[in-house]
Amino acid sequence: MNNNEILYLYDAKLCNPNGDPDEENRPRMDYEREINLVSDLRLKRYIRDYLLDLGYDIFVRGVDGKTVNAEGRTKEFKEFTDEWILDNLIDVRMFGATMPVKGDNKTFIGPVQFNWGYSLNKVELLESSITSHFSSDTGNSQGAIGKDYRVKYSLIAFFGVVSGKRAEKTKLKEEDLQLLDKAMKYAIVNLATRSKVGQYPRLYLRVEYKDSHTILGDFRDYISLNERVENVRDIEEVSLDITRLVEKLDENKDKINRIFYFADSSLELTVNGSRVDLKEALKDFNLVEVE
Template sequence: MNNNILTNRHDFLLLFEVVNGNPNGDPDAGNLPRLDPNTNRGIVSDVCLKRKVRNYVELFPPKRVSDAANGYNILIKQGSVIERAQQDAIKAAKDEGSIAGSSHAERAKNWLCREFYDVRTFGGVLSTGDDVLKGSAYGQVRGPVQFTFAQSFHPITPLEVTITRCAVTKEEDAGKERTMGNKHIVPYALYAAKGYVSPAFAERTGFTNADLELLFQALLNMFEHDRSAARGEMIVRGLYDFEHVGTQHPNNAEQNKKEARLGCYHAHKLFEGIKVTLREGRAFPESFADYEVKCEWTEQNLPRGIVLHLRHEIGPDGKHRTIGPKHG
């Protein structure tokens, strides 16, 4: 994997489904699956998707090359105390001494970005209490990777399922034969989430091409190690990665680099080339087989300066399928 700082803009579309599960419960609504009240279409928050990525990286972190290289620790996780990591960063930055053109706060921010994959990827609020980061321009980090809320293509009908338990919790209920409970499920839904990767912010956090590859690996496998009765069967059905590479001849490297950083085509128009429709004769979806997913982008009509990586389609060589030129 390439450990150079990311220089090309990426826009990606993620398709995933749930079968008899609750992909993202709403604690303000009794843990009902989140939905849009106007359309009854299901919703999965960006925070939920980021949690899955964090969990995957925490389970399968790449090997760190050296102390000076990027690390793969996770800051936002169960039982984590952000202030402890912040104090470690402040101490490490102080031990590094003065670096020309950098402040104590900037060195502390850089240390946190280097050590923690999720800070380097998603950003975060790093200032707490009375410290060198408080009130500093480096107390908040905007990460290069951002997700939208995922939304289902069609309305969902959440079901409340009653369950029973033969054991009891409290001593005073020892005479009861059964205790009752309930859970909420979505029988079936196909969701789409959009993601954006900015090289401008990658430069500020040290986000590399290797970090991007790890992100896509996590997105493709995030449900495989997150199985539970509550989430049912969740599967990634598509990951379309549009990379901006520049429209100029390869000899014009500087202009290509500028275009690749800025972007060569509107993201929403690229996403519109992925069509998801119900098959003829189906009134509502009951499984993925009821959908037709069609990528209308080909070598002939793909906008100049764009490469489409079909990361969910792995060929015999073990690599994902690509549409478009590799450069320019």
């Protein structure tokens, strides 16, 4: 398998993309820059849950509806050979895992990795009080009052890498990457909870190279957000300048095999100041749209 690099954007409106348990479950923030943060583990959880819903077995999950640690999960295995693990657990083929085995650890380094996502816009938090209709443990018959924290609007960008050489060691398949593509398009919307309703995928690129050593670097460095209002509250109030990204890909066209993509029509894309369709902007490449 060859190397791939990924750019993924989704937005969050009046919801909590990734609560921080050390901050009363407030959305994770870089307060100095007013930037919303989302961990790679949150994104991987969406992907895992989507694959599980499709009927694929995964390593990082509960057992019989209950949360268990890694040791408890491994007790459920029919076998414990590398071959069985990699043949049966798709998330290990993708993301790797560390599994306890008789006082030792079996470690698989995953070929698919993301760094933390961050918002392209400055983000404001919304704080409100919520009241439960159930009485509290302290005997308050009127119900318990708590806090609810959400972002007003956040356009979040992730960057990811697929290592071709590591993929060989975990037996990652082309079919696995196609499932990853679909998860990036459908998981967030289909797995929404109360705190996550209001998130929608907006843009996805998986650039597949012709070899297992090419890496162009973080694609987020080549995009910029243009905000039409001071405090953004909706996708219609921004446009994404992809001029430098298109130029970067064009400069390395001879290294690129295919580009897998989807683009939501609500996100306006521009090249050199003019609105463009992503398919038209990348017309010189072998494009595969994620259905």
